[in-house]
Amino acid sequence: MNGQIFMVDLHRQYLRLQTEIDLAMQQVLESTAFINGPQVQEFANRFAEYLGVPYVIPCGNGTDALQIALMALDLRPGDEVIVPAFTYVAAAEMVALLGLIPVWVDVEPGTFNINPALIEGALSSRTKAIVAVHLFGQSCDMEPILRIASQNGLYVIEDNAQSVGAEYTFSDGTKKKTGTMGHIGTTSFFPSKPLACYGDGGAMITSDPYLAERMRMIASHGQQVKYHHKIVGCNSRLDTLQAAVLNVKLSHLAEFAENRCHVAARYDEALRDHPAWLIPERRSYSTHVYHQYTLRVKNGRRDELQTRLKAQGVPSMVYYPLPLQKQEAFYGFARKGSALLEAEQLTREVLSLPIHTEMTEEEIDYVIRQLKENS
Numbered sequence: 171m172n173g174q175i176f177m178v179d180l181h182r183q184y185l186r187l188q189t190e191i192d193l194a195m196q197q198v199l200e201s202t203a204f205i206n207g208p209q210v211q212e213f214a215n216r217f218a219e220y221l222g223v224p225y226v227i228p229c230g231n232g233t234d235a236l237q238i239a240l241m242a243l244d245l246r247p248g249d250e251v252i253v254p255a256f257t258y259v260a261a262a263e264m265v266a267l268l269g270l271i272p273v274w275v276d277v278e279p280g281t282f283n284i285n286p287a288l289i290e291g292a293l294s295s296r297t298k299a300i301v302a303v304h305l306f307g308q309s310c311d312m313e314p315i316l317r318i319a320s321q322n323g324l325y326v327i328e329d330n331a332q333s334v335g336a337e338y339t340f341s342d343g344t345k346k347k348t349g350t351m352g353h354i355g356t357t358s359f360f361p362s363k364p365l366a367c368y369g370d371g372g373a374m375i376t377s378d379p380y381l382a383e384r385m386r387m388i389a390s391h392g393q394q395v396k397y398h399h400k401i402v403g404c405n406s407r408l409d410t411l412q413a414a415v416l417n418v419k420l421s422h423l424a425e426f427a428e429n430r431c432h433v434a435a436r437y438d439e440a441l442r443d444h445p446a447w448l449i450p451e452r453r454s455y456s457t458h459v460y461h462q463y464t465l466r467v468k469n470g471r472r473d474e475l476q477t478r479l480k481a482q483g484v485p486s487m488v489y490y491p492l493p494l495q496k497q498e499a500f501y502g503f504a505r506k507g508s509a510l511l512e513a514e515q516l517t518r519e520v521l522s523l524p525i526h527t528e529m530t531e532e533e534i535d536y537v538i539r540q541l542k543e544n545s
């Protein structure tokens with residue numbers, strides 16, 4: 171194998187986009203409008219148009235986006251928020267930080283997303299919101315989630331950090347982009363994400379003018395008019411250089427997803443029906459942008475496989491090694507909303523393979539060969 175295989179190859183992607191990126195960055199450098207330069211609003215407008223919503227409010231990162239979204243809902247300490255037990259920590263962390271109680275709900279093992287059938291059983295009189303995390307590039311099953319939310323007067327926040335570009339189809343045929351179905355969508359532009367900048371960045375997405383205005387104020391010290399602070403806020407901004415990068419990358423988003431889907435299709439074809447693992451499941455209600463391609467290693471030898479692959483130059487990652495109910499940070503105040511057996515099992519089985527926009531056929535072949543030879 172010539173060259174090194176990476177989980178995500180940002181350098182090669184940069185080289186492909188270099189002329190556009192360098193020009194966009196150079197323009198910011200020459201303007202020196204590093205904070206709130208025109209590229210920030212240009213990106214917010216273009217991203218809103220892409221998503222088909224009226225409001226995108228850029229912010230500093232995806233964790234801030236979740237915090238600001240939760241703050242905008244004006245919840246009270248002790249209110250409960252439904253969170254999937256198998257996911258990145260950010261949503262649970264922001265719930266806890268605001269004095270709210272995370273209520274863990276189990277996930278569907280095939281898609282890794284929250285299991286809507288378990289949500290109703292997890293509700294209490296204190297439940298105020300559901301965080302639906304679209305994990306690894308595929309939408310949660312939003313129709314039942316939205317129905318439960320509307321029947322019970324709950325807010326829905328979609329954490330779309332890993333699935334920008336995916337689309338959900340409702341049973342009446344209506345299609346909506348992930349991040350646009352709940353009251354608020356949030357996302358991260360961390361460099362490895364489907365839509366990514368060259369540092370930290372994030373955004374809140376909404377169709378509700380009241381929530382949009384609240385989130386805009388919260389992200390800017392709670393002010394509408396400079397030095398007049400109406401509500402308690404924070405400081406969370408997407409800087410102009412990052413917005414300039416995002417303006418370039420937004421134009422390539424469809425092609426990025428296509429490239430990753432090609433890798434996933436090659437993996438699917440070569441890796442299905444193998445006794446050692448299960449390939450990730452697709453659902454007809456969602457397109458997939460394959461932020462991750464994650465196997466479930468069923469023979470109990472996931473860690474051994476990972477070590478062997480590493481020795482052959484094939485990186486892999488365990489997203490995530492612990493379910494949230496086992497994270498020490500939440501001991502004592504979170505609540506189990508369902509049995510969490512699938513989440514627990516997944517943490518022992520999952521193995522994410524290299525997948526990115528620049529992978530060559532030779533690299534894909536090599537990963538497949540090494541997987542088969544080392545299982």
Ligand SMILES: Cc1ncc(COP(=O)(O)O)c(C=O)c1O
Pocket residue numbers: 231232233234258260261303329331332357358359360370371372
């Ligand atoms: C699902 C999910 N939510 C939120 C975040 C947090 O984003 P950030 O690192 O930009 O704060 C991440 C980042 O890894 C994520 O994967």
